[in-house]
Amino acid sequence: MSPPAIAAEERRPAAAAVPAAGARARLLDIDTAKGIGIVLVVVGHVVSQQVPAGHDWYQYLKTAIYLFHMPFFMYLSGYVLGYAGSDRSDRSDRSDRSEGAVRFIARRADRLLLPFFAFGLIIIAGKMVFSQIIHVDNTQDSLLAYLDGLFVHTSRSPATSVWYLYAAFVYALVFRFVVVPFPRILPALIVLGLVLTQIEVESLLYADRVLRHAAFFFIGIWLGQRRGLMAELLERRGWLAVALFAVLLTAAQWLANPLIGLAVALAAIPALHFAAARLAAANDPVFLFFGRYTMAIYLFNTICIGLVKGFGFLVVKWDGNAFYVYVVVLTLAGLFLPVLIRLVVERLTPPLARYIT
Template sequence: MAMTADRHATRERLSDIDLAKGVAIFLVVLGHVVAREPPVGNEWYVGLKFAVYQFHMPFFMFLSGAVFRATRPAAAGLRGYGPFVLGRLRRLAPGFALFALLIWAGKAVASRVIHVDNPQSADLASLARIFTHPGASAATSLWYVYVLLELSLLFPLLLAAFRGRALPVLVVAAALHALPLGFALPELFALDLLCEHALWFALGLLAIDHRRACVGAVAANALPFYLGFGLSFLALLWLPDHAAKTIIGLASLPAVYAFANSFAAVRDRRGLLLLGEYTFTVYLMNTLAIGLAKGVLLEVLPWDHANFALYFPLLLAAGLLGPIALHRAVLSRQPLLARITK
């Protein structure tokens, strides 16, 4: 009965999850400020990005699983699966396809005029690779949307097989997550990324099923969770990369959630809630905004050494605020574009 009450509560928009989404998308954009070769003399950013990449997508996928569980009836089973599939395709596929094509074409054209990270030739092979190998393509920054769609279509089937119970689904997801320890998984259709991130998505389901207990535990033990998260990075010294990243990812879930919900000032919460509201918008467009801003700035001054102190906040702001401004000023006025970009 308690689970039912928890699930019912999550059907309303939950500010705690929106705050966490705000932190998650901030971390994503932070990692996208430098896409390829880092600016000379700024090893601090290289280290920061490496640390962020150990946990930011596990946390992002965890939140995606939580939202999935909170918004889909627990007893749905296979009933309505067809309409659900169509709904997810309409929700995710157009945005992925549109901005993947824009990135592909934009890199091919803009590289003739300004500096472009990971320039691409405008051939059909590189275009097809976006849809067959999204994690290793011109639009590699959008792989999350591709994998989120796959997980959204897979998990209803797993839940139906286990009569809606999240725990057996978590066991299956953990087995998929462990595969890279013994096998080299194919990049085709992002199968490697699907297996890696199924665990985090499944943990999001379980967290929603036991939301009150989870929120209470995090609120009462924030400091130990912060400490455990910091210590988890020691795993990088002794364990294989995949195993170490798993430990860091697990430790990050309560710690980053606690951090996101620790802000008391209305202004701070308002900023995170805004990012949480526009998470999908920012994810789709941030690399385009950062790339454009960087290309223009490089026409004026190099970004190496001390100059990166100017580049860093400007590119971060471009990636976070540029997509929101574009959506509010332009895209929101076009119903179709408004729907597929937010």
């Protein structure tokens, strides 16, 4: 995730702090929220396929996380874009607008599509090489099968761990070329997106993932444009939102219903945003730290987890009590090794560092 740079806000619930018109202060509640989201992502990536026998608790945990963690990330992306109004052109001259559109597409493609496909190819190369040495999850029979999964039949994409970048590019185009010129269409896009969450779409060109999460991005835009309203609602009803989220999340464990899953994802938005605002107001350093390294962690966490897991299996499998140790070690590897990678890249190759910051 790559929101615009934003500076510290005053020390009240961060969601309640609204900068003056035209200001672009750093939203500490959003940075903290990203930290919460990325920790959930890493925990969910510890096991990519079969959970070891006797550890159904992790499967329940992962299932719960996957109900809301990516919808929440999409909400945050839309929120920042809606709040910042980035890349909006107020010029009336048609040629200027065309140039602005071209620059917008080029910059977003460079910032999102390039790292998406680059990491997809890196993951393919890594799987092909390391599968000859250590255990590797989700392998394919040939390079052609890998490439087909990356570009076309994306249900078996090797880059599913970074598909967000592809979706964010598509959403950014919709924002620039639909929402900006026709702002009144935004509520209709939200409603359409909510309907699409309940429709099965074929996994071609990541269409299923893009359409399934679009509503949360558009909700984020709408609320980002109304940050003051969101802050007021969280201040008055934040704990109620948390309680509702907890109830729905518990119900979803017993009732496997798509509508309940959607309700959980929607309830997670105010609940987690409220939690992030409270943590930011309390100057919590943990989630704020991870929030500021979100992009690096997002890009590298599965690679780091996979390598640590693969080499660890050469020593001891994760059956029995060893799995508890693996959960801790792999979570830490997925969180801190990407931070180390980013620091090294920033020092050695600054031009490449912008893709992981």
